[in-house]
Amino acid sequence: IYDNPDKASRSLLKLSEIMRYMSYETVSEFVSLSKEIDYISNIVSLYSLRVSDPGQIRLDIPEQYPDLDIAPLLFIPFIENAFKYATFKGGNTGVDIRFRVEGRKICFMTANHYDMAGRPGVSVYGGTGINNVRQRLGHIYRDRFRLDITDRDGFFKVELTIDTHGDQMHSDR
Numbered sequence: 001i002y003d004n005p006d007k008a009s010r011s012l013l014k015l016s017e018i019m020r021y022m023s024y025e026t027v028s029e030f031v032s033l034s035k036e037i038d039y040i041s042n043i044v045s046l047y048s049l050r051v052s053d054p055g056q057i058r059l060d061i062p063e064q065y066p067d068l069d070i071a072p073l074l075f076i077p078f079i080e081n082a083f084k085y086a087t088f089k090g091g092n093t094g095v096d097i098r099f100r101v102e103g104r105k106i107c108f109m110t111a112n113h114y115d116m117a118g119r120p121g122v123s124v125y126g127g128t129g130i131n132n133v134r135q136r137l138g139h140i141y142r143d144r145f146r147l148d149i150t151d152r153d154g155f156f157k158v159e160l161t162i163d164t165h166g167d168q169m170h171s172d173r
Contacts, residue, residue, distance in 0.1 A: 007049055014046045022073075029140075030069035033106065037061055037099065040075060044097065047083045056094030065101035068164045071140045077129035078110050078158045085156065086112035092154070104164045111157040137162070 001008040021039045025031050041059065048054040082095045092113035100107040130149075137145045137160075144163040150156065 011046060011049055014042045017042050018046070026072040029071065031072045033065065033068045033070050033101070036070055036072060036075070040079065040097075043076065043079060047095075051088050053088070056088055058094065058096045058098075060096075060098040062099065062101060065099075066104070068101070068104060068106065070106060070162065070164060071136065074133055074136065074162075075108050075110075075160070077133050078108075078160070081129065082110045082112040082156070082158075085114040087115045106162045106164060108160045108162075109158065111155070113154050114156060116154045 018039065021035065021042075025035055025039075041061070044057060044059045048057050051057065079095075079097060082097070086095045087093055094112065096109075096111045098107075098109045134147065137147060141162055144165060146159075146161045148157075148159045150159075
């Protein structure tokens with residue numbers, strides 16, 4: 001706070017928006033995609049403040065997309081893992097996060113390189129968070145999603161496509 005009050009102020013505002021979203025918006029079965037993407041943008045902005053070169057973080061969101069409804073917080077475990085394990089030193093660095101919307105389908109991708117030497121012997125990506133997301137996807141979207149995870153030679157990539165079928169919240173926004 002004393003060393004960089006501007007950065008601290010930005011961090012506090014982002015954190016406040018994140019907490020507000022988690023407290024009030026995620027209690028519903030579905031949230032609007034625009035609110036979920038705003039939340040993700042805030043999370044990524046907060047992580048960007050922690051790295052020396054924010055240019056190593058790519059967040060690609062279309063300028064316009066239909067505002068579909070989606071189950072909240074499905075993408076966050078993948079994004080958090082990308083930041084947790086990504087390397088920000090050397091040649092292959094950073095985190096790449098992309099969203100596309102094709103009709104009623106939401107396409108999400110995150111990718112990062114990681115340091116194989118510092119990696120534990122078991123998969124660091126097969127933990128509780130990803131297993132919980134798989135279970136939630138199966139419960140909510142049944143056969144209307146595809147989750148592909150690639151973990152090879154220091155490169156990790158998640159691709160998730162959800163066919164929302166135009167899911168709508170049952171309450172007013």
